Amino acid sequence: MDEQTEKSVSDIRTLARSIARSVQIMEVCGTHTVSIFRNGLRALLPDNVRLISGPGCPVCVTAQRHIDASIELSSLEDVIVATYGDMVRVPGRLGNLERQRGVGADVRVVNSARAAVRLARENPTKQVVFISVGFETTAPASAAVILEAEDLAIQNLTMLTAHKLVIPAMLALLADGEVPVDGFLCPGHVSVIIGSDAYRPIVEDHHIPCVVAGFEPRGILAGLAMLLRQIADADARVENAYETAVTPQGNEVAQRLMKKVFAVSNVPWRALGVIPQSGLDLAPAYRHFDALVRFAIELGEDLDHPQCRCGEVIQGKVNPNECHLFGTTCAPTTPIGPCMVSSEGTCSAWFKYNRPSQATRATGTEVKK
Amino acid sequence: MTRVGVRQQSETCIVRAHGGGGELMNKLISEHIISAFGNTTLNQLTDGAVLPAETSRVVITTDSYVVDPLQFPGGDIGRLAVCGTVNDLAVMGARPLGLSLGLIVEEGFELARLDQILSSVAKAAHEADVRIVTGDTKVIEHSGGSGIFINTSGVGSLDDRINIGLDRVEVGDAILVNGTIGDHGMAVMSVRSGLEFDTDIRSDAAPLNGLIHELIDAGVDIHFMRDATRGGLAAVLVDICEQSGLGVEVDESELPRDPIVRAAAEVLGFDLLTVANEGKVVAVVPQDQADMCLGLMTRHTRGRDGAIIGRIVACDLPLVELVTESGGRRVVQRPYGEELPRIC
Numbered sequence: 079m080d081e082q083t084e085k086s087v088s089d090i091r092t093l094a095r096s097i098a099r100s101v102q103i104m105e106v107c108g109t110h111t112v113s114i115f116r117n118g119l120r121a122l123l124p125d126n127v128r129l130i131s132g133p134g135c136p137v138c139v140t141a142q143r144h145i146d147a148s149i150e151l152s153s154l155e156d157v158i159v160a161t162y163g164d165m166v167r168v169p170g171r172l173g174n175l176e177r178q179r180g181v182g183a184d185v186r187v188v189n190s191a192r193a194a195v196r197l198a199r200e201n202p203t204k205q206v207v208f209i210s211v212g213f214e215t216t217a218p219a220s221a222a223v224i225l226e227a228e229d230l231a232i233q234n235l236t237m238l239t240a241h242k243l244v245i246p247a248m249l250a251l252l253a254d255g256e257v258p259v260d261g262f263l264c265p266g267h268v269s270v271i272i273g274s275d276a277y278r279p280i281v282e283d284h285h286i287p288c289v290v291a292g293f294e295p296r297g298i299l300a301g302l303a304m305l306l307r308q309i310a311d312a313d314a315r316v317e318n319a320y321e322t323a324v325t326p327q328g329n330e331v332a333q334r335l336m337k338k339v340f341a342v343s344n345v346p347w348r349a350l351g352v353i354p355q356s357g358l359d360l361a362p363a364y365r366h367f368d369a370l371v372r373f374a375i376e377l378g379e380d381l382d383h384p385q386c387r388c389g390e391v392i393q394g395k396v397n398p399n400e401c402h403l404f405g406t407t408c409a410p411t412t413p414i415g416p417c418m419v420s421s422e423g424t425c426s427a428w429f430k431y432n433r434p435s436q437a438t439r440a441t442g443t444e445v446k447k
Numbered sequence: 448m449t450r451v452g453v454r455q456q457s458e459t460c461i462v463r464a465h466g467g468g469g470e471l472m473n474k475l476i477s478e479h480i481i482s483a484f485g486n487t488t489l490n491q492l493t494d495g496a497v498l499p500a501e502t503s504r505v506v507i508t509t510d511s512y513v514v515d516p517l518q519f520p521g522g523d524i525g526r527l528a529v530c531g532t533v534n535d536l537a538v539m540g541a542r543p544l545g546l547s548l549g550l551i552v553e554e555g556f557e558l559a560r561l562d563q564i565l566s567s568v569a570k571a572a573h574e575a576d577v578r579i580v581t582g583d584t585k586v587i588e589h590s591g592g593s594g595i596f597i598n599t600s601g602v603g604s605l606d607d608r609i610n611i612g613l614d615r616v617e618v619g620d621a622i623l624v625n626g627t628i629g630d631h632g633m634a635v636m637s638v639r640s641g642l643e644f645d646t647d648i649r650s651d652a653a654p655l656n657g658l659i660h661e662l663i664d665a666g667v668d669i670h671f672m673r674d675a676t677r678g679g680l681a682a683v684l685v686d687i688c689e690q691s692g693l694g695v696e697v698d699e700s701e702l703p704r705d706p707i708v709r710a711a712a713e714v715l716g717f718d719l720l721t722v723a724n725e726g727k728v729v730a731v732v733p734q735d736q737a738d739m740c741l742g743l744m745t746r747h748t749r750g751r752d753g754a755i756i757g758r759i760v761a762c763d764l765p766l767v768e769l770v771t772e773s774g775g776r777r778v779v780q781r782p783y784g785e786e787l788p789r790i791c
C-alpha cells in the first residue's frame with residue numbers, strides 16, 4: 079500500500095468514527111463501481127460507511143425501446159449496425175444484437191464513434207447506423223462525427239442516439255428522495271467534459287457534498303476521505319480530487335460541440351421512465367442523421383422483465399442481491415437485466431468480485447432507506 | 448473469368464486449384480511450404496510422419512488458430528500456431544517430437560502473405576527446436592473471414608519420471624508466472640481497436656519448452672503447470688481451485704505487468720488477469736523450491752520478469768482471492784465469454 083493510500087484509509091477510519099452514524103455515499107459512475115470492486119476497496123471501509131452505486135453505467139440506463147430499435151435496425155437489409163461492445167448483449171424484447179449477428183445481421187463492435195465513419199467510407203453500398211449511447215464522455219465524439227459526416231457529405235451514416243446527462247439524473251434521484259445520500263463521488267471522465275462547477279446545483283440547492291475523483295484506487299480513496307471530511311464538518315462543497323484532468327469549467331470545446339449538434343431533451347431511462355431535460359437528441363439541423371428518421375422506425379414501449387430490479391439498482395434503492403433473479407436466473411452468462419450485462423454494471427460487479435456468500439441473494443436489505 | 452485471368456491470379460493469390468490435388472497444389476507445397484520449413488521427414492511427402500519414440504508415453508495435443516488480425520506487434524497467426532501447440536505439450540512435461548500443420552486458406556488470399564506466415568512458422572519452429580513433420584492444405588471459397596485458419600497438432604515424448612497433475616497441488620505450494628501478463632490480448636486488442644500508444648504493445652507469443660525443461664532438468668518438482676492463454680491467468684487459477692478443491696491467494700503487487708499494457712487495459716476497461724497470453728506459464732511448485740525455481744526462471748530469456756505471485760491456501764470455499772495493491776481483497780473469476788471494451 080503506498081503512502082497516500084495508507085493516509086486516505088486512515089483518514090477515512092478516523093472521520094467515520096467521529097461522524098458516529100451510518101453514512102451512505104453514492105458512486106455515480108459505473109467505472110467507479112468496477113474500480114471499487116476490482117480493487118477490493120469496500121473491504122477497507124469502516125462498517126458505517128456504505129457505498130451505493132448510482133445511475134452512471136451507460137448500458138444500464140439505456141431504455142429497452144432503444145435496444146429494440148437497434149435490433150430492428152440490424153434486421154434491415156444492407157445495414158451495418160456499429161456499437162460499443164457491451165450493447166451487443168443487452169436483451170430487448172426481440173433478443174439481442176449478438177444473437178442478431180448469429181443469424182446473419184451485420185453488427186460490428188467499435189470503440190469509438192470515429193470507427194463508424196471509417197465503416198461508412200469502407201462500405202459505400204451499405205448504410206451504417208451507429209448506436210450512440212453514453213453520458214457526456216461519449217457525446218462530444220458523436221457530435222464531432224456528425225459534423226465530419228456533414229462536411230464530407232457522407233450519405234450512408236446515421237445514428238440511433240440515446241445519450242444521457244449526469245446532473246439531471248442526480249437531481250432526479252434527490253427529488254425522488256427515497257434513497258438518502260450523504261455525498262456523491264462524482265465521475266472523473268464525465269467531469270473532464272462538464273467541469274466540476276456543474277455540480278453546484280447539487281451542493282447549493284440540496285446541500286449534498288460532491289467530490290470528483292479519478293478511477294485509480296488512490297484517487298477514489300482520496301475522494302472518499304474528502305467526502306467524509308465534509309460530512310463530518312456538515313459542509314457541502316464541490317471538491318476536486320482529480321485536478322490533473324478536471325477543471326472547474328470543463329472542456330469548453332467539447333461542450334460547444336455537443337451544444338451545436340444535440341438538443342437537450344426529455345428522454346426515457348431504463349425502468350425510470352422519461353426524465354425531463356435529461357438527455358440529448360440530434361438538433362433539428364442534424365435530424366437527417368437520425369436513424370429513426372431515415373429508416374422510419376418508431377420507438378416502442380419498454381417491456382422490462384417484471385422481476386428485474388435494474389431500475390432500482392441504478393437508483394441505489396436496492397443492492398443487486400436483493401433482486402430475486404440475481405445469481406440464479408440472472409447471471410453473467412444468462413443476463414436478464416442490463417446491470418448484469420454491462421462490464422460497468424453494478425450487478426455484474428457484485429457477481430464477479432464478491433465472495434459467493436455476498437454474491438448470492440440476500441433476504442435482508444442492506445441499503446438504508 | 449477467363450483462363451488467362453486464372454493463371455495470372457494463381458501466381459499472386461490462392462485459387463481453388465491450389466487445394467485441388469493437382470499441379471498447382473504440388474507447386475504450392477514445393478515452392479512455398481517445403482522451401483520454408485522442409486526437413487527429411489516432411490520432404491518425403493508421405494501420408495503420415497514416422498517419428499522415433501524415445502519414451503513409453505507420448506502426449507498428443509491439437510489447437511486451431513483463427514486470430515484476427517492475422518498480424519500484430521510481436522507475432523502473427525503462424526507464430527501462434529507453433530508456439531501454442533508446443534506450449535501445450537511443454538506444460539504437460541513433454542518434449543515435442545513433431546508438429547502437423549493444417550492450412551485452410553480462403554481463395555483470393557495473397558501468396559505473399561501466405562509466404563510471410565509460413566516463414567514465421569519456420570522461425571518459431573526453429574526457436575522451439577521442433578520440426579513440422581506432416582501437413583495438409585485446403586482452399587475454401589472466400590467467406591469474409593480473415594483469409595487463413597491454421598490447425599497444428601503436436602506429439603511429444605513424456606519421461607516416465609514426470610508427474611504433473613492437479614492431484615499433486617497442496618496447501619502451501621507457491622504459484623509462479625514467468626513474466627508480464629496480458630501482453631498478447633492487449634496487443635491484439637490495440638490493433639483491433641486502432642488504439643495507438645507511444646510504444647507498441649507486443650504479443651508475448653513464444654515457445655516455452657526451453658524454459659520448462661530447464662526447470663524440470665534442474666530438479667524442480669513441478670506439481671502442476673498450465674499455459675495461461677485465453678481467459679488469462681484467472682482461468683488457470685480458477686481451474687486449479689475448482690479441480691483441487693483448494694483456495695488460491697494472489698498478491699496483486701507481485702503480478703508482473705508492463706506499465707503500457709496496464710494503461711491500455713485501464714483505457715479499455717479490461718482486467719489484466721483475464722486477458723490472454725501466448726508465452727506465459729503458471730507453475731505450482733513446493734514452497735521450499737519456490738525461490739530456486741524463480742532463480743532459474745529469471746535467468747532464462749523467457750522468464751526474466753518471472754515472479755512468485757501467490758500460494759495455495761486451505762479455505763472454506765475453493766476460491767481465487769486477490770489481495771489488491773490497495774490492501775483490499777476480492778474474488779477472481781474466469782471471464783464469462785469474450786471480454787468487451789467498456790464505453791467510457
